[in-house]
Amino acid sequence: MRAMTYRGPYKLRVEEKDRPRIEHPNDAIVRVQLAAICGSDLHLYHGLMPDTRIGHTFGHEFIGVVDEIGPSVQHLQVGDRVMVPFNVFCGSCWYCARGLYSNCHNVNPNATAVGGIYGYSHTTGGYDGGQAEYVRVPFADVGPVRIPEWMHDEDAVLLTDAAATGYFGAQLGEIVEGDTVVVLGAGPVGLIAAQSSWLMGAGRVIVIDHLQERLDKARTTAHAEVWDYDEIDDVVLEMKRQTDFLGADVVIDAVGAEADGNLLMHVTGTKLKLQGGSPVALNWAIDGVRKGGTISVVGAYGPVPNMVKFGDAMNKGLTLRMNQTPVKRQWPRMFEHVRNGHLTPREVVTHRFPLEDIAEAYHVFSAKLDGCIKPLIVPSAS
Amino acid sequence: MTEQDIPSAYLRDKRTPPPSREELRARIPGWGADLDPADRPSSPKLQYPADSGAHWDFPDRQPGSAGREHSIEHAFVTPVFGTAQPLHGLSGAIRRLAYARFSEGRLAHWVLLVLGDRVDAWGSHLRSFGTLHPDDPITETGVRAELTAGGTARRGRSDRRHQVLDPVLVAGPWVAAGAGMVLGARRVARALRG
Structure with a gap:
């Protein structure tokens, strides 16, 4: 064959x-x-x-x-x-x-x-x-x-x-009615996660990526607000500003190991394989979600350790939920x-x-x- | 900043309430269909007993497990396992060491597996040159798609920054190996002359 x-x-x-x-x-x-x-x-x-x-x-x-x-x-x-x-x-x-x-x-x-x-x-x-x-x-x-x-x-x-993982990712976020949900990554999983967040009662859905065709798709098929992170100086700060300094209620990491957005992390994680992938999206999620909020991780990472900002996650009282679907x-x-x-x-x-x-x-x-x-x-x- | 300007994070409730259900339902197809966690398939996380379709308590054991590498965090080779690409050669010895000696919690386990991957790749490349189907970096990287104007690449690259290092990563080892061979050949020639 x-x-x-x-x-x-x-x-x-x-x-x-x-x-x-x-x-x-x-x-x-x-x-x-x-x-x-x-x-x-x-x-x-x-x-x-x-x-x-x-x-x-x-x-x-x-x-x-x-x-x-x-x-x-x-x-x-x-x-x-x-x-x-x-x-x-x-x-x-x-x-x-x-x-x-x-x-x-x-x-x-x-x-x-x-x-x-x-x-x-x-x-x-x-x-x-x-x-x-x-x-x-x-x-x-x-x-x-x-x-x-x-x-x-x-x-x-x-x-x-892909579709099942997007839907599962929204469930991991434990969304309650009216929540502001940020989806990192507008690939197939992120697009379905954004659509699914509405099914679970989100009041606002924001999708962040830097590829225009994907952001267009998020706007048209997932009815989401879209942010191009190439046009934003500081994604975490923007998440705070746009949520009245609270942060998002839920952040879904639909990117995983090959995240761009930080040169050091991308090169050490994705190109040089010194980490189990680039943790940019995960760190944006930790810093951009509100205290007591929930992070859903459905992006895949490798088994080698990553430089994750775990201290912030602990100090903010976050709930981190994740799994393969x-x-x-x-x-x-x-x-x-x-x-x-x-x-x-x-x-x-x-x-x-x-x-x-x-x-x-x-x-x-x-x-x-x-x-x-x-x-x-x-x-x-x- | 007046009191009216104080952001929600410093107050009891969010200043801006979310849109109403009616508004969201009018704008978003299916909005709120899974509002009730009972409608969400993975809520709660553990659902016992799951109706999986299994008609066994423990599966029949797949033949051929003798000698099959397995994580030492497993009690045995699992009853079902993949049989693709069994261990072989030097890369196989490195990988077997990783499995036999180190648990998944040890960095050495993963570093050895990555080393085995690179040894496997280089050994396979070298072996391929002794076959009728040698590795071809042009066809195997799919880089021809860059040139198919009017074809798949007609709209060009949308992710320029992300890919800057890829050509270095792909071509680098080949260039380094070529340079090494040239240097080695020159050294041998010099030794023969002198």
Whole structure:
């Protein structure tokens, strides 16, 4: 089969690989119809994630058709069209039993601090991902769901991570009616987080970024106030000024490891890999939220320590909430929001590339060429 | 500053109330649909027992776990695991040391894994030159997208500042390796002459 393969930082190509096989009785093999590149894939692409091995196939956002099932699979059949949460999870460990699917303890031998994720290095379990023609899906009775007839394929693929993560990020903010919510980052996750903040009763939503096409999207699709931080001398001070010197009630970090906005942090965190990513957004969140406020972190960071202003967080009495998204838990309610038009995840899609052009796709997304916000990947076998 | 100008942070309540529900509902599709935390899927954080679809208490164990590296914070290799890119060669030895010796709480664990990544990358690049499909920094970096006027890059780069160091990071090791080879060759030639 054809599959994207990692060749080192900033380098990848499409190669012939063996089609995955059933390795566990509850496995399924899914023929990928549509995949996406996530902003967090760029962390792998840029060499930020430890134990990213040469030959690894990325991709944790994908939908497809069940091509083969293991002998213990009961809930799926060959031919079913499925959407697959980015989490690999067993459904039965201590964490899964409590709904913390993203923290599953039975699927990632390489680390206890993170669960299993498709195509996201060996630090998350060593599973090849979905930017390929076929992918192995463990625990087929637990993760995948048949795509509803009414759902658009591009909504479905966005729901496997980016949209679910934005919605989850707003929930982590514990928003109450009338809150002022600041969303850092106007990528796909930030845009959905801004939309979701309104669903939860925000009275004011501000999105901060420095890429004009993303700010335009935040204004038009998320009905948010937008701030270009390149035009603001001091983002934290502006957050205070604009909130009557209180600070925001809730700040959502939808940026993570590759944050710009502070040269020292960006270079040491993102370029030189001396930190687990650049903590600019997180530090803006800590300093820009009001005392007693809540910070929601859904941007991804690496496992190496970061220069985070934890003293300020403590002294301000902040609540910091964060996790990888337990995607499947979000779906029943999100399906309602998508069906009734409150959320339309596919609005963030800007580019579609054939799998064979995936090196260009990564470069366009990474370098922010052509106003790219969300690129999709279409395998030739689909 | 008069009393009327004192900002909210110094007073009991916010001076400017948020817009009314009616106003927000008129402006924002779905405003307040999840106002009640009971409608939020991840509230409360722990929900026991979750209806996950699992029909086992402990999963069947996937064959082939013998010798599979695992975090020493795990009691054993988890019942299901990825089998992509098993450990091999020098990079594999470095990574195995990271897993076997250091917990995830130790910086050495992660530094060794990053070192293993770089050794893996350089070894793979060198090995590729002995194959019919050597690494090609032009096609593999996707940099051709910069030049496809009328194609994907027609609107240009929107994030100039963010990317300044990328060419240095990508091309730097290749330039350094080339310079090293030239210097080495000159030194060898000088030694042979002298």
